[in-house]
Amino acid sequence: xxxxxxxxxxLIGFIFIWSGFVRSGxxxxxxxxxxxxxxxxxxxxxxxxxxxxxxxxxxxxxxxIQNYRYxxxxxxxxxxxxxxxRKALGVMIIPKLVGVFGLxxxxxxxxxxxxxxxxxxxxxxxxxxxPFQGGHPFVNVGLLMLGGYVSGTSLIGAPLIVxxxxxxxxKESLRNTLFMLWFxxxxxxxxxxxxxxxxxxxxxxxxxLPCAACGHLLGLRFHHHIVNTDSRVFYRVLGVVLLxxxxxxxxxxx
Numbered sequence: 001x002x003x004x005x006x007x008x009x010x011l012i013g014f015i016f017i018w019s020g021f022v023r024s025g026x027x028x029x030x031x032x033x034x035x036x037x038x039x040x041x042x043x044x045x046x047x048x049x050x051x052x053x054x055x056x057x058x059x060x061x062x063x064x065i066q067n068y069r070y071x072x073x074x075x076x077x078x079x080x081x082x083x084x085x086r087k088a089l090g091v092m093i094i095p096k097l098v099g100v101f102g103l104x105x106x107x108x109x110x111x112x113x114x115x116x117x118x119x120x121x122x123x124x125x126x127x128x129x130x131p132f133q134g135g136h137p138f139v140n141v142g143l144l145m146l147g148g149y150v151s152g153t154s155l156i157g158a159p160l161i162v163x164x165x166x167x168x169x170x171k172e173s174l175r176n177t178l179f180m181l182w183f184x185x186x187x188x189x190x191x192x193x194x195x196x197x198x199x200x201x202x203x204x205x206x207x208x209l210p211c212a213a214c215g216h217l218l219g220l221r222f223h224h225h226i227v228n229t230d231s232r233v234f235y236r237v238l239g240v241v242l243l244x245x246x247x248x249x250x251x252x253x254x
Contacts, residue, residue: 004041004042008041008042011037011041012038012041012042012208013207013208013211014211015034015037015038015041016034016051016055016208016211016212016215017211017212017214017215017218018033018034018037018215019031019033019034019052019055019212019215020055020059020211020212020213020214020215020216020218020219021215021216021218021219021222022034022215022219023055023056023059023212023215023216023219024059024063024215024216024217024219024220024222025218025219025220025222030052030055030056030059031049031052031056031154031155031156031158032118032119032122032155032156032158032159033238033242034052035048035049035052035115035119035154035155035156036115036116036119036242036245036246036249037245039112039115039116039249040245040248040249040252043108043109043112043252043253044108045103045108045111045112045115045154046103046108046111046198046199047199047201049103049154049155049189049193050190050193050198050199050200050201051201051204051205051208052155053155053186053189053190053193054190054200054205054209055208055209055212056155056182056183056186057183057186057187057190058209059212059216060179060180060182060183060186061179061183062216063175063179064080064176064179064180064183067175067176079172079173079176080173080176080177080180081168081169081170081173081177084165084168084169084177085177085180085181085184088144088161088164088165088181089181089184091141091144091145091148092144092145092147092148092151092161092185093148093188094148095145095146095148095149095152096148096149096151096152096185096188097152097188097192098149098152099148099149099150099151099152099153099154100152100153100188100189100192101152101192102152102153103152103153103154104192104196104198106153109253111153111154112249112253113250113253114153114154115153115154115156116246116249116250116253117246117250118150118154118156119156119242119245119246120242120243120246120247120250122156122159122239122242123238123239123240123241123242123243123246124239124243125159125239126236126238126239126242127236127239127240127243129236131159131163132159132160132163133163134163134164134167135167140164140167143160143161143163143164144160144161144164146160147159147160147161147164148161148185151185151189152188152189155186155189158178158182161178161181162178165177165178165181
C-alpha cells in the first residue's frame with residue numbers, strides 16, 4: 001500500500017471510519033460494507049483483509065467488555081450464548097478453513113470479483129427488504145456453512161450467519177454472542193495469515209486504527225438510535241449504494 005496517491009490514502013481513511021461506524025452501529029457488516037469501496041480504490045484483497053481482521057479482533061473484544069460493564073452498572077442481563085456458539089462453530093469450522101485456504105491461493109482479481117458478487121446479492125436483499133432467513137434445520141446448516149466459507153474467504157459472511165443466530169440466540173445475548181463469534185473466526189483467519197506469511201500491514205494500523213475508532217464511537221451512538229426506529233429505509237439506501245459500488249467494481253475488473 002506504499003505506492004498509492006495521497007487522495008487514495010484519504011479515501012481509505014474515510015472508508016475505515018465507515019467500517020468502524022457500521023461494525024459498532026449494526027453489530028456486523030464492518031467488512032462487507034467496506035471491502036467493495038476499498039477494492040475500487042486499490043484492488044488488493046490480501047492487503048485490506050488483514051487490516052480489517054485486526055480491527056475486528058480489537059473492536060469485538062472492546063465492545064463485549066463495554067457491554068458487560070454497561071449491563072453490570074445498570075443491572076441488565078447481557079450474556080454470551082456459549083451453548084449455541086459452540087454448536088454453530090462445529091458446523092462452520094471446516095467451511096471456514098476451506099475458505100481461508102481459497103483466499104490464500106486465488107488470484108486477487110478473481111477474489112475481488114467473488115467479493116463484489118456476494119456483496120451484490122446482499123445489496124439486493126436489502127433493497128427488496130428480503131433478508132436471509134433461517135428456520136428449517138437444513139436451511140440453518142446451509143446458511144452457517146456458506147457463512148463460514150464466505151467468512152473464510154473474505155470476512156463478509158455476517159448476513160448469512162446473523163440470519164440463523166437471530167433465531168436461536170436471545171435478543172439480549174445476540175450482540176455479545178455475535179461479537180464473540182467474530183473474534184473466534186477472525187482469530188482463525190489471522191493464524192492462517194501468519195502461517196502463510198501474509199503481510200499484516202502493521203505499520204498502517206498506526207493511522208487506520210484511529211480512523212476506525214472514530215467510526216466506532218459514532219456507531220455506538222447510532223446503535224441506540226436505530227434500535228428504537230424503523231431501519232428499513234436505512235437498509236434500502238445502503239443496499240442501493242452497495243449495488244452501485246459492486247457494479248462499478250465489477251466493471252473495473254472487466
